[in-house]
Amino acid sequence: MGRYRFRIAGVAAPSHNPNNDPASGSHRDEWGSRFGFILATIGSAAGIGNIWRFSYVAGENGGGAFLLVYFIAVILVGLPLVLAELAVGRATHRDAVGAYAVLAPGTRWHLVGRIAVFAAFLILAYYAVVAGWALKYFVGSVDGSLWVSTSAGYGAFFESFIGRAYEPIFWQGAMVAVTVLVVMRGVRRGIEFANKILMPLLAVLVLALAVWGVFQPGAGEGLAFLFAPDWSALTRSDVYLAAMGQAFFSLGVGMSIFVTYGSYLAGKQPMGRAAGAIVVGDTAIAIFAGIAIFTTVFAFGHDPAAGPQLAFITLPQIFLAIPAGKFLGPLFFALLVAGAITSMVSILEVPVAFLVRRYSVSRRIVAPAVGFAMFLVGIPASLGFGLWADVNWQGRGILDTMDFVASNILLPLGGVAVAVFVGWRWLWRREVREAQIDGAWLYTIWLWLLRLVAPALILAIMIHAASTL
Numbered sequence: 001m002g003r004y005r006f007r008i009a010g011v012a013a014p015s016h017n018p019n020n021d022p023a024s025g026s027h028r029d030e031w032g033s034r035f036g037f038i039l040a041t042i043g044s045a046a047g048i049g050n051i052w053r054f055s056y057v058a059g060e061n062g063g064g065a066f067l068l069v070y071f072i073a074v075i076l077v078g079l080p081l082v083l084a085e086l087a088v089g090r091a092t093h094r095d096a097v098g099a100y101a102v103l104a105p106g107t108r109w110h111l112v113g114r115i116a117v118f119a120a121f122l123i124l125a126y127y128a129v130v131a132g133w134a135l136k137y138f139v140g141s142v143d144g145s146l147w148v149s150t151s152a153g154y155g156a157f158f159e160s161f162i163g164r165a166y167e168p169i170f171w172q173g174a175m176v177a178v179t180v181l182v183v184m185r186g187v188r189r190g191i192e193f194a195n196k197i198l199m200p201l202l203a204v205l206v207l208a209l210a211v212w213g214v215f216q217p218g219a220g221e222g223l224a225f226l227f228a229p230d231w232s233a234l235t236r237s238d239v240y241l242a243a244m245g246q247a248f249f250s251l252g253v254g255m256s257i258f259v260t261y262g263s264y265l266a267g268k269q270p271m272g273r274a275a276g277a278i279v280v281g282d283t284a285i286a287i288f289a290g291i292a293i294f295t296t297v298f299a300f301g302h303d304p305a306a307g308p309q310l311a312f313i314t315l316p317q318i319f320l321a322i323p324a325g326k327f328l329g330p331l332f333f334a335l336l337v338a339g340a341i342t343s344m345v346s347i348l349e350v351p352v353a354f355l356v357r358r359y360s361v362s363r364r365i366v367a368p369a370v371g372f373a374m375f376l377v378g379i380p381a382s383l384g385f386g387l388w389a390d391v392n393w394q395g396r397g398i399l400d401t402m403d404f405v406a407s408n409i410l411l412p413l414g415g416v417a418v419a420v421f422v423g424w425r426w427l428w429r430r431e432v433r434e435a436q437i438d439g440a441w442l443y444t445i446w447l448w449l450l451r452l453v454a455p456a457l458i459l460a461i462m463i464h465a466a467s468t469l
Helices: 034-045 048-060 064-092 096-103 110-143 154-162 167-184 187-214 219-227 231-235 237-251 257-262 272-299 309-321 325-359 363-383 398-426 429-435 440-467
Strands: none
Touching: 034 187, 034 257, 034 272, 034 325, 048 064, 048 110, 048 237, 048 272, 048 309, 048 325, 064 096, 064 219, 064 231, 064 237, 064 257, 064 272, 064 398, 064 440, 096 110, 096 257, 096 325, 096 398, 110 154, 110 167, 110 257, 110 309, 110 325, 110 363, 110 398, 154 167, 154 309, 167 187, 167 325, 167 363, 187 219, 187 272, 187 325, 219 272, 237 272, 237 398, 237 440, 257 325, 272 309, 272 325, 309 325, 325 363, 363 398, 398 440
């Protein structure tokens, strides 16, 4: 299974109309409601990374011990950075690059946004590959082909599928096409509308699967694994680094998703509570997905530390072996597909919003062009398990390498830059009001988390990543 031990950042952002430069006073698309904004921002983070990656990383790093450190990292790193990005977007009503150009004119801080745009482009290129696998499994579980193609076992079935030359590219392209269609329709009619459908569906699916798992014989062992920490695991440095990395990347900070989404807010809506709702919603979906997966895995005697194969090998084997499996299988893979779409929409919106403003071109032109370019860049990642399986860097395949560069270099670099900019460069008294922090003591805590704690923890992740080169 070492050939595909990649990591996926759970990851979203809103849209613009043509000629949407707020500095010129022209019309710019906005969220139709605060509820739609909250759903879209939670959806931006609650993707495949939260449902699939969270479970296998937790399984590999001690379950409950990992979860404890993850909670701490979400509070110390994730929440401050989400609030910082929202405040930047809300204050400027600009895209990722334009926001920093407005707040720090005549400086090079706009490079923070440019790094975010590039990171979003790169991440969606390979994220769509894994999303395509989820779509393939969903369709196969519905039409029955997934259940009759397993004479050699799901390990062989999965490796055979991802090793094919063209079929994975087809499913990758299908997910990109759906994402482009949503983003083309704009913020209210596209992104917000899609999230109002997909996010409640995602929540219902994850809750249904979690409830089913809890009532399985032996499920208590899975719950204990997830919620009762093995304290000895806390002596391992890799548990801390894995938890901090998952907290950071599952929220999608560092890609300016929340800058972009915050820029579509009208009026003076509070950012503090919105940031809290986003982090709580994102974390809740990850935990319920973990409950669904670990209770099922333990109930049927499988290994919780099976890694990325949990979703595409272990769980299908379980679904095939139980009477309700042919009903639960489609639900689980529908969950993966719904989460993938909400995240892919937000990632695509980051470069689309920038290019629409920069070149005053309609999103109906920009979204398909960027989507097609991302699709082309993602093809080598798809072929990296078949025709180009021998292409590697430092033992990493093509998809692993793309993910390593994005997740361990570009996103942490962007996260540190956001923390330093907001904490040391931008937070004047007037801008504090944009963040809508109630209470001087809360503002002080937020400020020093941004100034010291978040950069230190993110740099620890980057140093660890550098040590693996």
